[in-house]
Structures are given as structure tokens and as C-alpha cells.
Amino acid sequence: MINSRALVEVNDLTKHFRLSRGKVLKAVDGVNFRIHRGAVFGLVGESGSGKTTIGRLLLGLLQPTSGGVCFDGTDLTALNDSRMRKFRRRMQIVFQDPYSSLDPRMTIGNALLAPMKIQNLNRGRQRERAIDLLERVGLSAADMERYPHEFSGGQRQRIGIARALAVDPEFIVADEPVSALDVSIRSQVLNLFKELQEELHLTYLFISHDLSVVQFISDQVAIVYMGKIVETGPADIFYRSHRHPYTRSLLAAIPQPDPNLEQNKPEFSLEGEIASPINPPPGCRFFSRCPLRVDACRLETPPLTEIAAGHRVACFRVH
């Protein structure tokens, strides 16, 4: 099912933003991973971890400071604008906020036709294609003439998905696509993402702060903390074999919908909050909050090292 060739390959990807007074915000700092064709790669992290920046770098919406993104064997960072436009058809994005990602003055039909017109696709049958897409995501042909404000959040997110699919992409970056949705709607939209991925053999980068959501949809997962991957592996490592102290704290902090579990679990919580990514100190980024830290962690950055097949962890205490 999964082709072993990587569709997306990220090599030592780095994005530093220069701020005033010589300060540097290290949003993404030396990230490596590959996404196989037809697979879902989940990226989990708290606010400020750099997960959205990684998504934007993959789509060529931001230029990396160093490192590269290869899409189907082509280095995107080396492309000029017109060649990049050709690649844009093959990669799309679904945003978090279905309210601000649709033009309030554009009918749904026009929102779906626009990407096809820009890419000059399906000429002569663009309308048909738009209706097919709407029906596929659970809406109807009658919705073509309506405006975004006439839809609920969940419906708008379905429209966002239909719009991303309009140009028949291979790769979709979904950036927190269900975070703004209510629980009963969230499961509908998650199922839709999964069905479409299986039917159309899509490849996803699925970004979320919610580990339970990411684990449901992903084949591979990476946990990011302050611009670095701290642990990555097949989604099922999070059943019990996850090892990084941050991953463990994160899992312990997620309240499970089970009162027997929750009200009897030891009262443990990680101290402090994610540190500032502006001029971060050397050494492990998790140092200040880590329950397992030793002196060595302050001086040197732990490399992401394989501890089992496909399972890599960046922690001196685990290696």
C-alpha cells in the first residue's frame, strides 16, 4: 500500500527569523524527516514549537534559512516562481480556522473554481468537478451559490477540504484542521480526512497540538519542541514505547475521558512553560523543564538517535 519512496524529504531544515537588536528566533532548527507516498505524517507540538513554520516551509510559502525540502525528488528551495507554481498544484493546505480561510464575499462555487482556473485544469467541466467535490465532502450542488456565512464551522472546514482537493493534489498539509470544531463535528471531519486519504492515495502532513487526534490519523508521528524533533516513530510507539521525557510528560498531561483513570492517577505535572525560542541557550531545549536532566544536557544538544527500528529519540538519558 505504502510506496517505499519518499514523496517529501526534509533535510536539516532550519528557519531563523532575525529580530531587532541582533536577536534570532530559531523557529525551526535542523529538522529531518521523510514522508512516504500515501502515508500520513503527524506533527505534534505545543504553541511556539515551530510546527506551523515547518508546514509552511514544506509548501514553499517560506524560504528556509538553510537545509532543503525535496518534493518527489526535486529540491523546492532551488525553484523559481514559475516552476514553483507547477509544484503548487501538487501540494495544498487546509487551514485551522474555517472562518478566516474563506473569502466572505465569494460564493462557495467560485471558491472551488478559483484554484482550477489558476491552474487551468478541467477546462469545460470545472463546474461539474466542483459539484462532485462538494458532494464528496458531504455538501450538495445547491451549496455552490451560497456564501461562507451560511455554513457552520464543520461545513466550512468541509469546503476548505474540497477547495484543497480541487486541483487534484498529491500532498496536503493540514494545519490544526479540527481544532476549531466541536467534538461531535470533529469526529465527522477526521473520518472524512481518513476516507479521502485512503480513496485518493493522498499524502498528508497533519499538524496538531492534540496527540489523540494525530495518533488516530497518522502512520508516523514526530513530537516537536522548540523547533526540534525530540521523538519520532510509527504512531503506535505512543501506546507504550515512547521514551523522551517530554513525550512522556505530554502524554501524562492529556486528560483522558475516563474518570477511573484520571481521578486515580498520580498528580504529576511538568513545571514551567515552553521557553522563548529567541536566542535559546545551547544544549537540550527541554533542559529547564526536564525531570531527568543531568549536567551534560546543558552543554550539548542530544542528537536524534535510533533506539529501535524507525524509532528515534533525542535524549542523552535514553540513548
Next chain:
Amino acid sequence: MTQLPADSEILKISELQTFFFTREGIIKAVDGLDLAVGQGEILGLVGESGCGKSVTALSILRLVSSPPGQVVGGRIEFMGRNLLELGPQEMRKVRGAQISMIFQDPLTALNPVKTVGFQIAEVFRFHRGMNRAKRLPEVIRMLGATEIPAPEERAKQYPHELSGGLRQRVMIAMALACEPSLLIADEPTTALDVTVQAQVLKLIKRLCRERQTAVILITHDMGVIANMCRRVAVMYAGRVVEHADVFTLFASPAHPYTNGLLGSLPRVGLKQRRLHCIEGLPPRLDRLPPGCAFAPRCARAAESCRHDLPPLTSLSAGHQVRCHFPVIGAGA
């Protein structure tokens, strides 16, 4: 798990109706809500956007903006008085002193041009009439109680200088400053990262236990409910549809909505090919069906559900459900 004796109830809401009168029609945000909170207990109020949970909170504090909103019926008895009959002056003495509230977004709830210390001190000035010299140590004490490091320094800072977690701690310090009997926490951790959420939840639990403060915890997150609450009320389209102690609710949810909601959650460490779904969308509150509001989305609904509103009936001690055909004996 046992029911509280009736005499320890500090808040009892009966048949509350809060409507919004708009040009498009009447929006029945809360329509016939019954709820009771015992002294020192944490009651969970769970539901999705638009189900009326926040309007319930604002109704208790008499903060529903009018027009267009209005409490049109029911009683809210708090420590023996009907809050709906109090005058504006009396109500101001209740707010912040006996009942206080924390909001989802502390950045919009705090005044951006005043230091956090000043804002906490206001509570002591207004409700306790303390002079400046007395207020400061109280402010430091409250900030310290919320585990804010270096409280003397933090008191001099402005909200934008603090992280989201610290701002929410400031809100908690302000809310608990006068040792209220009831704290209403409206999605207090929704804007926070999970590791910070865990800290703030633990803090609310500890402070309220120490002070015997009752809490109405409003959230859409079933995990937070499972972690924090003893009793839970599930709301749908302006009404409580199920009410039970937390263990019963999760083990044997009786309302098809609760059952569906619990079944639709992705769970860490569990392999799920598809998530169970509640089909359809919540109803529009200005066009509520005459019968059960959940009937159009309900797989168990019969003809009677579309016409007759089911009453809130007891299934067992402390477990009530508003459904003609409750789910019996099936766990989520």
C-alpha cells in the same frame, strides 16, 4: 459518589429561561434548565458551542447583555436568595465576593493598561474596603497561592508581559481573592497548552478544596471533566439532557447524545479505524423543534420524540436523563 444532602446545596437553578430577542426571531439559548451545586463540589457543565453553557453562567451572574438578552423565567437561588430578584447594588456585592468567574481568554478579561497587582488589589478595595497599605500584602499572598514565582515582581507587570499560563493564574488569584462560595470557570484551560492546562487544573482543584469553594466547570472537553468533576450535567440546545455522577456518566451514558459524544473521541493508545459519529449538526436555537432537540440527529428517535419534549427523569439515584428511549446498560 453518594448524593449530597439537599441542605448543603449553595446554588439551585430551576426552570431557567434566557432568551435573546433579535430581528430574526427569539433565540432560546437556555430553555428550562435545572441545576444544583453543593458546597465545595466541582460540577461539570459540558456541551458544544451554542448549547447554552456560557449563557447559563452569565445568567447566574446577571451579566447577560440586555437587550437583546433577557432572563425570562425561572429561579436562581444562591444561599437562600433568588439572585433574579436582587437589585443592581446588591448584585454587585455578590459578584466577585460570593460568586466569581474566570474566563477562557485571560488576555481579554484583564485590563491591558493596569498592572496585574493593581487589578487584584481592586477586588480587596471594592469588596473589603482595604486601604492601599493593607492591599499589597494580600495581593502578594494571592499571587503566591497560585504558585506564581516571584510574586512581588509579577505584581508590577502588565498582562502582556505574562505568558498565557501566568495570566490565567492571575485571573484565578483575582477570582478567589475574597474567598467566594462559588467559582464559575468557563473553559478556563481551553486556550492553554496541555502541559500548562494540567498545572492550572491541578491548581484550581487544590485551591478550591482548601477553601471549600464550589466550582461550576464549563468545558467541552470530556477529559477535563473526567479529571476534575464529581458530578456532570450534559447540555444540548439550551437544556440539561443528562445529569449523573462522573463515574456513572462515563460508564453508562444514557442519553444518545452523551453516548455518541463519548464514542466519538479519539483516544491515545487505542487503535481506531474510524471514529463513531453523531451525524448532522446541532439545531438552530431560533428554530428549535417542538419535541426533543436531539431527535433529528438521533438513531433511536421515534415519532413521539419529534412532538413531545421528554422530561428529565430519574434512572437511578442521582442519574437523570431527558430521553424517551434512554440507552440502558451499554457502556460507551
